[in-house]
Amino acid sequence: MAASWYSTSQYTADEFVESSGAVLFDLSSEEKRVCLIHYAEKDEWLLAKGRRNCGESRKDAALREVEEETGYKCHIHPVTLLTRAPEATESDDIPDQARSYPNISDHFMLTIRELDDNSGVKLIWWYIAVFDKRPGDKTPSAVGEFTAECFAYDEALQKLTFQDDRNVLSRAIALVEGS
Template identity: 60%
Template sequence: MAASSFITRQYLSENFVESCGAVCFDLSVATEKKVCLIHYPKKGEWLLAKGRRDQGESRKNAALREVLEETGYSCHLLPVTMATRATPKDGPANLRDVPRVYPNLTDPFMFTLREIDGGSSVKVIWWYIASLDGNPSASRLPGEDNFSAEFFPCEEAIEKLTFQSDREVLRRAMTLVEESTA
């Protein structure tokens, strides 16, 4: 049997968890884009909305559901122009495996891989870009009791986020939104 030349790690279903999240932008004022953060007062943390995917649920639906559950805000995936290695929907499947830039994508723009349980398991977080449905002051439903949600100007949100990995996710999302709405 031949061995692959690629570094490969495989995990059984009991050793990985899939989470999905979305960076939710308020684009109602073109001159000042804002982003929704959640505050977790118990730990004093500011975070991006994300959570575990339910059985049988699509990643996209999980990301939107988690934003709604944690923030109380309904949103939709925001199409952006970005590079991806995915093959085009109606294109040939045998394209060379290199990044290509496509417009109007609502696919994940990033994923985070975290080792958990001392490295015996992993958490994969799929990140999407979303835009708020409606006005943030008028369209909020009750969110989870553990969190409070607030919109901040993008640069302020970067400073407010507790974790560097969330700052990296937000910076990339900001770049994609800027390039796609310019």
């Protein structure tokens, strides 16, 4: 039996956790803003994300986690996305290469993180979302362990505790701004 030509890692279901998150934008005014969560116990500024439930789609998990952690209802925001996934209407035999598609509501980034105890990996699928209502319409109090707050892009990038979150936010901003 031949080995794969490709570098491969495989994990059983007990060796990975699948999470989804979304970068939550307020695009309702001239000064566009992004919503971060503050985890007071560790004094960390983060993007909203969390584990996907059994049977739940990644997209639904992202929307649920954002609402649970920020207190805001939101929806996925379509962007022009460079992706290797073909459109549903394309034939199966198109080349496996990145192409740009307008109005895509799929995940735009995947983070793969080693678990703390080296027992596997955490997969985090990232989406872009916008508020269903303007943030000024409702000011949620702390939601569980988190407090949500909106910031201008530059301030949000500086506030985030972890570089990985800054990388996700930078890419999301570029997609929302069409660059």
